[in-house]
Amino acid sequence: MAGKTIVVLGGGAGGLVASHELRKKLGSEHRIVLVDKQTHHVFAPSFTWVMLGWRDPHRISRELGLLKKKGIEYVNAEAFEIDPGNRLVKTGAGDFVYDYLIVALGAELNPQAVPGLSETAHTPYSLEGSVVLRDALKGFDGGKVAVVISALPFKCPAAPYETALLLEYAFRQRGIRSNVDLRVFTPEQLPMPVAGPLVGTAVKQFLDERGIGFHPEHKLVSVDPGKKEIAFENGQKAGFDLLVAVPPHRSPEVVRKSGLANEAGWIPVDRRTMKTGFENVYALGDVTSISLPGRYRPDTPLPLPKAGVFAHFQASVVAHNIASGIKGGTGRKEFGGMGYCFLETGHGMAGYGSGNFYGEPQPAVTFGRPGRLWRFAKVLFEKWWLRHWF
Ligand SMILES: Cc1cc2nc3c(=O)[nH]c(=O)nc-3n(C[C@H](O)[C@H](O)[C@H](O)COP(=O)(O)OP(=O)(O)OC[C@H]3O[C@@H](n4cnc5c(N)ncnc54)[C@H](O)[C@@H]3O)c2cc1C
Incomplete structure (x- = not known):
């Protein structure tokens, strides 16, 4: 089987998971190239702890260069053009021709x-x-x-x-x-x-x-x-x-001018497979726009929230399906809209919401009353995330 090149744009929550899962599932004849303009992955859920002095920045940051030892080709560069017609991405470190592209460039602050x-x-x-x-x-x-x-x-x-x-x-x-x-x-x-x-x-x-x-x-x-x-x-x-x-928030400029984005700048995708309108191009996480079936305001369709948990689960689905396609397998997975989130309330307590955000007629989300256990779970999740991927 000829080796394929999968380019992953963005080493945040979604890009990190996608590149790891692809590496795990595909042999070394296939290249996984991860492009990010930053040198470090940062764990955003802990920013509020940094705000209060409970975490030092280095404790919640990991060098993306460490991924090289896992067989992921990390490229520290800004992507400035996505050309799906020619299966090409232009970056500050050169051009990359891809067989599959995953756009996980997140949302930027404006x-x-x-x-x-x-x-x-x-x-x-x-x-x-x-x-x-x-x-x-x-x-x-x-x-x-x-x-x-x-x-x-x-x-x-x-x-x-x-x-x-x-x-x-x-x-x-x-x-x-x-x-x-x-x-x-x-x-x-x-x-x-x-x-x-x-x-x-x-x-x-x-x-x-x-x-x-x-x-x-x-x-x-x-x-x-x-x-x-x-x-x-x-x-x-x-x-x-x-x-x-x-x-x-807005999407990164490279996305806004790519032809992948809608008028608002976000990338519309098939909400179960994360496929874009271009062959072998997927988008996931914060950079996407996914309308939900449930509505709480009559005239305003509410989109799937931008959250790391969705980027994570979507990335697993995309990685599985790309790997399965390359290996000639038939089993495909779908992202079903499941998500969860901790809400810290102070006094060492946190609440926990979870459910199916694709639930109809409305998302089926339950919320557990704040307790010490959920706060502890949040701390464990932070530790797991930073150890598991690096
Ligand atoms: C304070 C705070 C708390 C949060 N808490 C939670 C939580 O508890 N649970 C939860 O699920 N979510 C949480 N989130 C949201 C979560 O961090 C994001 O939804 C998640 O990181 C999105 O993942 P992503 O991969 O789509 O994008 P990101 O993680 O933002 O990654 C995008 C990457 O793309 C890179 N990039 C952008 N443009 C370019 C370019 N042109 N070239 C190269 N690289 C580029 C960036 O450097 C970045 O590394 C929180 C966010 C914040 C700010």
């Missing part, structure tokens, strides 16, 4: 999309941002804290709420809680809408119990750095002393 945001806001949505926020929190002893979800879609629907709950806990630990007015602003109607009203109501209750203000249907339009004021599409304004934002 704070410049909101005037005033990039100069003013802190964010736990990047490793660097979490470190800067950690240092800013050390010098913060009270005032107005606004946690703002700037725009939809954004990755990890639970993370902004976890951020608010953990900040509240940290302020309490430091004895400054009574000096802090903590509020969450979001364009959503309820937290985590795709998980359904039961989960949203439960999360809102956690905020209420801790005295965290919740302001739904507030879409950020601008930030006034001088006045320290945020303005929303509905005409409301709010002051802040510390602004903690989930910046607007």
